[in-house]
Amino acid sequence: MTPAQHQSAAAALLHAESTGQQAGLLSIAYPDITMDDAYAIQKQVVAGKLAQGQDIIGWKIGLTSRAMQQALNIDIPDSGVLTSAMRFDTGDTIPAGRFIQPRIEAEIAFVMKTPLGGAEVTRADVLAATDYVAPALEILDTRILRADPATGAARKVFDTIADNAANAGVVLGAERHATDCNLRWVGAIVTVNGTVEETGLGAGVLNDPVESVVWLARRMAQYGQKIDAGQVILSGSFIRPVECPAGTRIEADFGPFGRVDLNFS
Template sequence: MTPDAIEDAAAKLLKAEKAGEQCGLLSLAHPGMTLDDAYAVQAALIARKKAEGRKGIGWKIGLTSRAMQQALNIETPDSGVLLDDMLFADGTTIPAGRFIQPRIEAEIAFIMKQPLKGEQVTRDDVVAATEHVAPSIEILDTRIQRADPVTGKARLITDTVSDNAANAGIVLGAQRHAVDAFDLRRVGAIVKRNGVVEETGLGAGVLDDPVAGILWLVRRLARYGAGIAAGEIVLSGSFVRPVEAPAGAEFEADFGPFGSVKVTFG
């Protein structure tokens, strides 16, 4: 994609978010679009948001489970940027109309105390740089159509990555734990919508170890000379399938001894 095409795609995504109306598939408009193009669109989109006064607070990692990768016919996770207006308090009610087509996922969040940068970073480095881990809910939204209404063509990974990896919000639980206080592979969550269990899962669903998700992100960012900063929040990836969040839905992600998170959609 040309620089002009990248900026045009970013402008379309921002317009869609503000209008609350999804735009067409970028992969359909740009059939030769690559993952590098998609991350360039994402970067241009985030730059536009920061120019409007928003600030970066961290990162999200997505598509870490084999089931989700197979559904999109890919073999790698993806990532997006967390901004300050995406952070919601535990138990909050999301205002009606804030999102277009929201869904939620349960995840383990990492809160960093030291920066991480470079392709040589190890698992031990990630553990040493982590101040706390916490239960969380990620709110997903789609500013791009899930499928083209005329051709039926489904959204591709390049669409999702361009759309900031479908990230829209994060709800952090109140609990904070040392990174080695639990075996994160065995930390599980029961996700209920309006009191009904919709999904369950274990941390091992994230690349067999949530820490591995952070390691993947650091190495991916190193390709662009970037890294994770001290104080940032990193969503390590979902170990449950996305659950639709229609208006009026009340969610609880019960992580057992690890904590819990609640959110309601107005």
């Protein structure tokens, strides 16, 4: 793909977000699209958000479970950018029409106290740079079709990455914890309108959510980027995505770690 095509694809995704009308699959329109192309498109999407007056507040890591990687025939996670318009608090109600096809995932969020970067970042570096960890939900949305209506072809990882890794929002719980807890055993019971829908443990995220942040820092170093102090890092979901049509109430009970609630009006 050319830089002009990257810009055109990003413009289509931003238009889809603003109008609620999904764009077609990029993997169909650009059959030779690569991972580098997808991240280049994502970069243009984020540039468009910054031009709207938003700020970067953090990063999300996706595709951290083996099941999701196998479903998309890849062997690495992906990442996206969190912006200021995506920040919500536990107990908030999402207005009708804010998102196209919202879903949620339960995650552990890392909030950084010092910058973190470099190709040789270690687990110890991540722990030292983290201010606290907290229970969180990620809101996913898809500004791009999940399948091509003409052929039935499903979206590919390139489509998801270009669409800012399907990222739409971050909801932080009120609780804050030091990093000396065993995050592999931190989990959540997620209920939808009072019915248990999903359960999971942090170990589902690359065996340890800390390793997810290690991966992100090292990947960013390849592009001359780093994680900044104060940024929020969503380390990856340990449940499958849960659909959230209008009228959905989500309660994520992380036990002693805390809880996060969210409503879709």
